[in-house]
Amino acid sequence: MTPHVLVVEDEGTLAVALKYNLEKEGYRVTIAEDGEEALIAAEEGQPDLVLLDWMLPKVAGIEVCRRLRARADHRNVPIVMLTARGEEAERIRGLDTGADDYVVKPFAMQELLARIRAVMRRIRPGLAENKMQCGEISVDRVAYRVRRAGREVHLGPTEFRLLDYMMQYPGRVFSREQLLDAVWGSDVYVEARTVDVHIGRLRKALNVGEEADPIRTVRSAGYALDTEN
Numbered sequence: 385m386t387p388h389v390l391v392v393e394d395e396g397t398l399a400v401a402l403k404y405n406l407e408k409e410g411y412r413v414t415i416a417e418d419g420e421e422a423l424i425a426a427e428e429g430q431p432d433l434v435l436l437d438w439m440l441p442k443v444a445g446i447e448v449c450r451r452l453r454a455r456a457d458h459r460n461v462p463i464v465m466l467t468a469r470g471e472e473a474e475r476i477r478g479l480d481t482g483a484d485d486y487v488v489k490p491f492a493m494q495e496l497l498a499r500i501r502a503v504m505r506r507i508r509p510g511l512a513e514n515k516m517q518c519g520e521i522s523v524d525r526v527a528y529r530v531r532r533a534g535r536e537v538h539l540g541p542t543e544f545r546l547l548d549y550m551m552q553y554p555g556r557v558f559s560r561e562q563l564l565d566a567v568w569g570s571d572v573y574v575e576a577r578t579v580d581v582h583i584g585r586l587r588k589a590l591n592v593g594e595e596a597d598p599i600r601t602v603r604s605a606g607y608a609l610d611t612e613n
């Protein structure tokens with residue numbers, strides 16, 4: 385699953401440069417050019433991180449931050465604010481309003497990308513990395529490769545996305561509906577039983593011989609991926 389970054393920036397050239405560099409890092413990027421657009425885009429796109437300029441037309445950055453934090457859906461979305469030099473007081477206000485980090489303009493692109501990676505890692509450990517490890521299982525999102533204890537595991541695209549998603553939250557129990565929303569998308573109609581079929585395939589591919597099954601079936605609740613295996 386590609387992490388989605390919402391870039392809220394009214395300076396066109398900077399917005400384009402941010403999009404280009406973030407896409408190169410493997411993020412999916414949406415641009416909003418003012419505060420109002422940002423609030424709509426956040427509602428529609430469910431970003432995994434918001435990069436938010438302080439000085440914005442229509443609705444100011446700090447107000448966007450405050451309103452996002454007031455919404456149940458966006459209470460926990462990481463927000464990195466971009467502020468101009470010398471706005472120390474505003475920066476502190478930004479952090480008070482619920483921003484997770486801030487970067488002072490003008491900034492070096494590499495520094496900003498490093499800060500974004502750090503925020504992502506802190507908030508959703510599995511999301512920011514190209515490689516994930518969970519017990520014996522490793523996933524390489526760039527090479528599209530899965531291994532268990534060094535052995536190559538061949539997965540179809542749906543099983544790959546399923547494993548990738550569950551590995552982001554080791555031990556957590558997901559209902560079939562939650563897995564459908566996350567892996568197939570909430571706008572696609574798929575029967576809940578489809579999840580069982582793909583979990584079955586994933587298990588078959590992961591477990592060979594005497595290996596313990598890392599996927600736990602929780603009766604009437606759903607599935608979890610355990611870390612100990």
Ligand code: CA
Binds near residue numbers: 439
């Ligand atoms: Ca601006």
